[in-house]
Amino acid sequence: MDDRRSVLVLTNPYDVTADMVLRILADRRVPVVRLDPGADLYAGVSLTATYRTGEQRGTLRTASRELDTTGIQSVWVRRPSPYEGPPRLSDQDRRFAGEQTLWGAGGILASLPDAHYVNHPWNNxxxxxKPSQLSTARLCGFLVPNTVITNDPEEAREFVASRHGGVVYKPLWNTPYRVEGQPHSVWVREVHGSEITDAVSVCPHMFQAKVxxxxxxxxxxxxxxxxxxxxxxxxxxxxxxxxxxxxxxxxxxxxxxxxxxxxxxxxxxxxxxxxxxxxxxxxxxxxxxxxxxxxxxxxxxxxxxxxxxxxxxxxxxxxx
CATH class of the missing domain: 3.30.470.20 (ATP-grasp fold, B domain)
Known part of the structure; x- marks a missing residue:
């Protein structure tokens, strides 16, 4: 296979959505390397990058092939596993290894010269x-519901009271949450003024006029x-x-x-x-x-x- 045409797909092994695209690329005879850096680099895969004046080189070695990373033409950043470190290590050593892998391997894979990223991980x-999304949407001409993001309970109460059509609460990030040990999703839901307590001051909350x-x-x-x-x-x-x-x-x-x-x-x-x-x-x-x-x-x-x-x-x- 011609490494100059290689596509690198960064995702976990259970990503069936990625499989659909990989089948199309296989039918087109486009060479693909699938990598889950947060797990594979602890399971026999190696990644090396060399930098010197006027030159950058790199090698990715898997069980089946050796790839010149400077020849990768596209990178699909799909759903790679988090960089958590090898499970066999103690907590502190595992955390150290995971963070070194993020900043080392993650940095290498995000800095491939002339590669086309879908999307670049830093842009992702x-x-x-959410504030960046709303700001950009407004500048691009989208209609944007009236929104306030605040950790001030009084600001939140005033906003809710002023929106007679209703207000919804939205989490700013899909943080994993558990109730009595069970996974619990925080959905978008309507919120009333009586529900807003001083606990809002703990962190920013996002309130939006209900459409x-x-x-x-x-x-x-x-x-x-x-x-x-x-x-x-x-x-x-x-x-x-x-x-x-x-x-x-x-x-x-x-x-x-x-x-x-x-x-x-x-x-x-x-x-x-x-x-x-x-x-x-x-x-x-x-x-x-x-x-x-x-x-x-x-x-x-x-x-x-x-x-x-x-x-x-x-x-x-x-x-x-």
């Missing part, structure tokens, strides 16, 4: 901050290709009971398409999953854009279109 991280929506829309953007689906659900947060929702392919209006393009450019993204709340009047309010969200739950034709678009991005490599 920057684009995950009187008729349905939701997910727009998946891969480069200049946009794929939309309408989501009908009985729940405020359709993710809560996905078995009750229905999804239907839908066109993306031109003004939304232009704003999506500007948004991706502003945050230096190739892939983005945009969520909108659509009112009965047809107004589309921007809720969020996740730079690395799952997409294989959508209708079959939508899944196929997204998989092809990602495969095309990885196969073409960097723009010249």
């Amino acid at each position: 991280r920057a684009a995950e901050f 009187d929506k008729a349905f939701d829309v997910r727009v998946t953007a891969v480069g200049d290709r946009l794929v939309g689906v309408r989501i009908d659900s009985p729940d405020l947060d359709w993710r809560r009971r996905q078995d009750l929702m229905t999804c239907t392919p839908v066109d993306v209006p031109e003004p939304v398409a232009r704003a999506v393009t500007d948004y991706l450019a502003g945050l230096r993204l190739t892939y983005g999953a945009f969520d909108f709340a659509v009112t009965t009047a047809g107004d589309r309010y921007f809720l969020e854009c996740n730079p690395n969200r799952q997409w294989a739950w959508q209708p079959a034709q939508t899944i196929a279109a997204i998989a092809r678009a990602i495969a095309d991005q990885l196969e073409k490599g960097p723009d010249t």
